[in-house]
Amino acid sequence: MNPQSAAELPVVDLFDENCKPGSAAWVSKCNDVRQALEEYGCFLTPYHPVSSQLQDQVFNSMQQLFDLPVENKVKNTSEKPYFGYFKHPSIPLSESLGIDNPTTLDGTQSFTHLMWPNGNQRFCESVHSYAKLVSQLDRAVKEMVFESYGVGKYYDSHMDSTTYLLRLIKYRVADEGEDAENSGFPHTDKSFLTILHDNQVAGLQTKTKDGRWICVEPSGSMFIVMAGDAFLAWSNGRVHSATHRVATEGNKARYCVALFSFSGETIKAPVELIDEDHPLKFKPFENMDLLRLYSLDDLQKYSDVFNGMTE
Numbered sequence: 537m538n539p540q541s542a543a544e545l546p547v548v549d550l551f552d553e554n555c556k557p558g559s560a561a562w563v564s565k566c567n568d569v570r571q572a573l574e575e576y577g578c579f580l581t582p583y584h585p586v587s588s589q590l591q592d593q594v595f596n597s598m599q600q601l602f603d604l605p606v607e608n609k610v611k612n613t614s615e616k617p618y619f620g621y622f623k624h625p626s627i628p629l630s631e632s633l634g635i636d637n638p639t640t641l642d643g644t645q646s647f648t649h650l651m652w653p654n655g656n657q658r659f660c661e662s663v664h665s666y667a668k669l670v671s672q673l674d675r676a677v678k679e680m681v682f683e684s685y686g687v688g689k690y691y692d693s694h695m696d697s698t699t700y701l702l703r704l705i706k707y708r709v710a711d712e713g714e715d716a717e718n719s720g721f722p723h724t725d726k727s728f729l730t731i732l733h734d735n736q737v738a739g740l741q742t743k744t745k746d747g748r749w750i751c752v753e754p755s756g757s758m759f760i761v762m763a764g765d766a767f768l769a770w771s772n773g774r775v776h777s778a779t780h781r782v783a784t785e786g787n788k789a790r791y792c793v794a795l796f797s798f799s800g801e802t803i804k805a806p807v808e809l810i811d812e813d814h815p816l817k818f819k820p821f822e823n824m825d826l827l828r829l830y831s832l833d834d835l836q837k838y839s840d841v842f843n844g845m846t847e
């Protein structure tokens with residue numbers, strides 16, 4: 537069955553003028569955000585602090601990054617799964633790199649230095665500014681959801697423990713005869729929250745609760761906010777984490793920037809979200825352990841390929 541258009545994905549403007557934190561309009565906006573995440577696991581939001589100029593700089597810098605020789609890109613390694621250079625034989629169109637702690641100058645600088653030992657100021661500055669701005673969006677979304685559940689008192693410590701990973705992803709154009717359908721595995725994110733933005737080349741599809749795939753229309757000013765499995769568990773199953781995949785088409789490469797946030801606190805539902813109607817669904821766990829759990833499978837299955845991987 538062909539995926540349908542994304543007209544039905546909710547759009548929530550978090551920062552509209554009349555919406556000062558604490559106001560009645562804000563409280564109602566908090567509910568919109570919560571409901572979108574409960575129903576769809578994701579929503580679209582305009583986010584003007586990231587100017588179109590900054591977006592252009594980031595996407596141009598990404599092109600330069602992916603054009604680097606593979607010897608440079610494989611230097612992007614990490615103890616944490618999916619934090620480094622990633623290329624998988626069963627999704628040959630896609631390739632990605634990860635920047636740990638991109639909201640700190642140190643994080644972005646050490647990644648930049650690894651890729652360009654002679655420096656690349658433009659890359660470093662644009663990516664760092666981008667990550668800092670988008671992390672503000674991440675904070676705003678979580679504050680609204682925590683408030684909406686009446687558990688705002690946990691927000692500060694949650695955010696204090698939060699760390700970020702910025703994944704820069706390229707989906708190249710398929711060669712003739714090559715199948716572009718599966719540019720990315722169907723999966724749910726293991727993060728707490730993910731914020732995606734693309735270069736206006738379509739590809740992302742999310743699955744609705746009733747099992748339909750819908751295409752997310754790319755749009756320059758819209759960001760996609762998506763709940764991960766950690767958010768689902770924290771909310772005791774209320775927030776949905778949507779299965780999604782990427783199927784690119786056409787003759788333009790797709791670039792996507794994904795800001796993943798991970799909680800450093802043990803993930804456990806607040807007592808306020810547990811009652812007779814909502815018994816505890818998940819044992820407490822660590823966010824990073826969840827990520828490791830899912831990656832082990834892959835690494836074992838494809839260890840041969842990884843060991844022999846040179847490009």
Ligand SMILES: O=C(O)CCC(=O)C(=O)O
Nearest residue numbers: 705725732740782792794
């Ligand atoms: O390219 C995209 O839009 C999605 C990427 C994604 O789902 C992921 O990296 O987890």
Ligand SMILES: [Fe+2]
Nearest residue numbers: 723724725780
């Ligand atoms: Fe994802």
